[in-house]
Amino acid sequence: MEKFFEILEHPADLKIKVFGKDLKEIFENSMKAMEENLRPEIDFSSKSEIEREIKIKSLDWETLLVDFLSEILYLSLTYKETYQKIKFLKFKEFEIEAKIFGKKVKRFGLEIKAVTYHDLEIKKTENNWQATILFDI
Numbered sequence: 001m002e003k004f005f006e007i008l009e010h011p012a013d014l015k016i017k018v019f020g021k022d023l024k025e026i027f028e029n030s031m032k033a034m035e036e037n038l039r040p041e042i043d044f045s046s047k048s049e050i051e052r053e054i055k056i057k058s059l060d061w062e063t064l065l066v067d068f069l070s071e072i073l074y075l076s077l078t079y080k081e082t083y084q085k086i087k088f089l090k091f092k093e094f095e096i097e098a099k100i101f102g103k104k105v106k107r108f109g110l111e112i113k114a115v116t117y118h119d120l121e122i123k124k125t126e127n128n129w130q131a132t133i134l135f136d137i
Contacts, residue, residue, distance in 0.1 A: 005033035039109025
């Protein structure tokens with residue numbers, strides 16, 4: 001399997017570069033990368049899959065990405081859940097409606113305090129898309 005993100009050097013925070021074939025995949029892979037870096041300890045006593053709906057509108061793609069990840073981080077920490085799958089109901093210019101699916105978590109191994117705008121970048125390369133995101137930990 002091709003890697004969908006890599007961790008970049010940063011002295012204090014978590015900085016990742018995410019890869020995708022299109023913007024939709026950038027958003028999906030950013031969510032997966034953030035959730036993976038929370039290092040969730042899954043609660044296997046809870047068998048049922050959790051489903052939540054999110055709706056986000058923003059001014060541009062960068063703000064939408066930060067708002068999207070911030071909403072998922074908020075849901076993860078508030079409800080002690082981790083989300084591995086997403087189904088986009090709407091993905092258009094600066095607007096997302098989606099269902100996210102996940103599992104209950106006993107605890108997280110890393111605390112992410114916030115998704116930041118620092119060094120944030122979304123760009124199209126020759127054959128794919130990339131995003132660089134910095135998380136305050």
